[in-house]
Amino acid sequence: xxxxxxxxxxxxxxxxxxQRQENGPSVQAAIEDAARALSGxxxxxxxxxxxxxxxxxxxxxxxxxxCRDYPAETVRDALNHHLRPAPVAxxxxxxxxxxxxxxxxxxxxxxxxxxxxxxxxLTLDAGRAWRVPGPLDADAMNAAARRLVGRHDFSTFxxxxxxxxxxxxxxxxxxxxxxxxxxxxxARAPSFLHHQVRSMVGALVEAGLGRWTPDDVEAAxxxxxxxxxxxxxxxxxxxxxxxxxxxxxx
Amino acid sequence: xxxxxxxxxxxxxxxxxxQRQENGPSVQAAIEDAARALSGxxxxxxxxxxxxxxxxxxxxxxxxxxCRDYPAETVRDALNHHLRPAPVAxxxxxxxxxxxxxxxxxxxxxxxxxxxxxxxxLTLDAGRAWRVPGPLDADAMNAAARRLVGRHDFSTFxxxxxxxxxxxxxxxxxxxxxxxxxxxxxARAPSFLHHQVRSMVGALVEAGLGRWTPDDVEAAxxxxxxxxxxxxxxxxxxxxxxxxxxxxxx
Numbered sequence: 001x002x003x004x005x006x007x008x009x010x011x012x013x014x015x016x017x018x019q020r021q022e023n024g025p026s027v028q029a030a031i032e033d034a035a036r037a038l039s040g041x042x043x044x045x046x047x048x049x050x051x052x053x054x055x056x057x058x059x060x061x062x063x064x065x066x067c068r069d070y071p072a073e074t075v076r077d078a079l080n081h082h083l084r085p086a087p088v089a090x091x092x093x094x095x096x097x098x099x100x101x102x103x104x105x106x107x108x109x110x111x112x113x114x115x116x117x118x119x120x121x122l123t124l125d126a127g128r129a130w131r132v133p134g135p136l137d138a139d140a141m142n143a144a145a146r147r148l149v150g151r152h153d154f155s156t157f158x159x160x161x162x163x164x165x166x167x168x169x170x171x172x173x174x175x176x177x178x179x180x181x182x183x184x185x186x187a188r189a190p191s192f193l194h195h196q197v198r199s200m201v202g203a204l205v206e207a208g209l210g211r212w213t214p215d216d217v218e219a220a221x222x223x224x225x226x227x228x229x230x231x232x233x234x235x236x237x238x239x240x241x242x243x244x245x246x247x248x249x250x
Numbered sequence: 251x252x253x254x255x256x257x258x259x260x261x262x263x264x265x266x267x268x269q270r271q272e273n274g275p276s277v278q279a280a281i282e283d284a285a286r287a288l289s290g291x292x293x294x295x296x297x298x299x300x301x302x303x304x305x306x307x308x309x310x311x312x313x314x315x316x317c318r319d320y321p322a323e324t325v326r327d328a329l330n331h332h333l334r335p336a337p338v339a340x341x342x343x344x345x346x347x348x349x350x351x352x353x354x355x356x357x358x359x360x361x362x363x364x365x366x367x368x369x370x371x372l373t374l375d376a377g378r379a380w381r382v383p384g385p386l387d388a389d390a391m392n393a394a395a396r397r398l399v400g401r402h403d404f405s406t407f408x409x410x411x412x413x414x415x416x417x418x419x420x421x422x423x424x425x426x427x428x429x430x431x432x433x434x435x436x437a438r439a440p441s442f443l444h445h446q447v448r449s450m451v452g453a454l455v456e457a458g459l460g461r462w463t464p465d466d467v468e469a470a471x472x473x474x475x476x477x478x479x480x481x482x483x484x485x486x487x488x489x490x491x492x493x494x495x496x497x498x499x500x
């Protein structure tokens with residue numbers, strides 16, 4: 001059973017999320033169905049991150065096993081053919097070691113959250129960024145972000161339905177960049193809790209609007225209580241950027 | 251009759267173009283209808299560039315006359331309110347001199363053409379860029395672009411239905427930038443012929459694919475014959491970027 005590592009881009013808008021569910025189309029089902037159309041077999045697709053409904057991906061690592069030894073380019077092109085017209089694209093495919101696992105071997109995950117800071121509604125970026133009308137201070141957002149970096153109990157920034165064994169996670173990096181009206185929030189960690197990035201972005205926006213100080217953000221973290229969380233940022237601004245692997249496993 | 255200068259962003263996908271037409275929704279009609287909802291009067295909107303069906307705008311200057319002296323912020327916010335859910339946004343509004351004319355006072359127009367140079371289909375950029383699967387050489391495209399800059403008879407790059415009095419135009423600048431798989435073609439001129447940018451991009455892509463040399467591009471220009479034109483690039487990759495005005499008229 002040759003194993004293939006795929007790098008996948010998708011527009012999350014029409015999907016109930018990564019994971020196959022009864023109640024609507026998922027990215028996982030789209031890829032598994034395309035792989036079955038190629039190979040005639042039932043295929044299970046594993047992703048580095050199981051994104052929520054509406055969340056996008058720019059370079060999501062995924063692995064699948066196929067019974068036949070197809071050239072990697074054939075896998076890429078055939079999956080893209082069968083994926084149409086779903087907004088899911090296989091950017092690349094390569095053969096992977098039998099013990100490579102897109103989820104369990106990932107040692108870091110990168111997310112981007114896109115905010116457009118302006119009063120006018122979005123047109124070309126509708127569904128692709130969160131519009132925040134009030135003026136945001138990116139320096140204040142960065143000052144608040146620094147309070148969240150490190151190993152902490154992130155219960156405040158964790159969805160009620162989170163299945164993680166522990167709320168303690170290491171946030172490796174969290175920073176904010178402004179370019180014109182566009183504000184990008186970058187987050188990196190070995191792994192995240194459910195809704196963690198969107199919950200943290202909600203707190204950073206409170207800081208950017210001047211409603212929360214960096215101390216308030218730190219107090220929310222230390223409360224270890226979901227009720228201390230700011231409003232969660234909407235899903236459609238969030239992008240799974242990429243995952244890192246050890247060279248031997250990738 | 252106070253005059254207002256608007257800066258407008260739109261997603262061209264659902265429109266038959268800028269200009270009001272019988273056969274479908276136009277950006278002009280959307281803005282004029284919103285202005286009538288605000289003011290109760292019939293309003294005519296004039297734009298710096300009359301974009302084709304499917305062409306987008308990031309900062310299109312437009313002017314309108316209103317009977318009442320509304321604060322500029324009210325004009326911006328009320329138009330945005332009445333424009334919903336059309337993908338047209340008034341980024342800013344300001345009062346303008348009575349002799350300001352968005353079209354006739356513009357001394358330069360800037361366009362961007364977005365190409366994504368990759369094999370995989372587009373997802374988030376679908377309808378927002380032209381996907382070219384074959385490898386493009388941006389240096390070759392720039393070498394070809396330099397042959398088109400200057401004052402020339404651009405009949406080769408002019409649509410049959412072009413209403414311009416003369417095919418002679420001055421192309422002030424045309425250049426290509428690559429960043430990863432994204433290739434941006436920038437064009438600037440006092441004014442353009444109908445389909446000129448998309449026709450020139452078609453020729454540059456032939457050069458980028460190695461099918462045309464810079465000499466071939468120059469020969470096509472010198473032919474002054476529409477039949478010498480390469481396939482015209484699709485509308486959905488084209489963006490009206492902005493227009494320049496003399497300081498006194500803006």
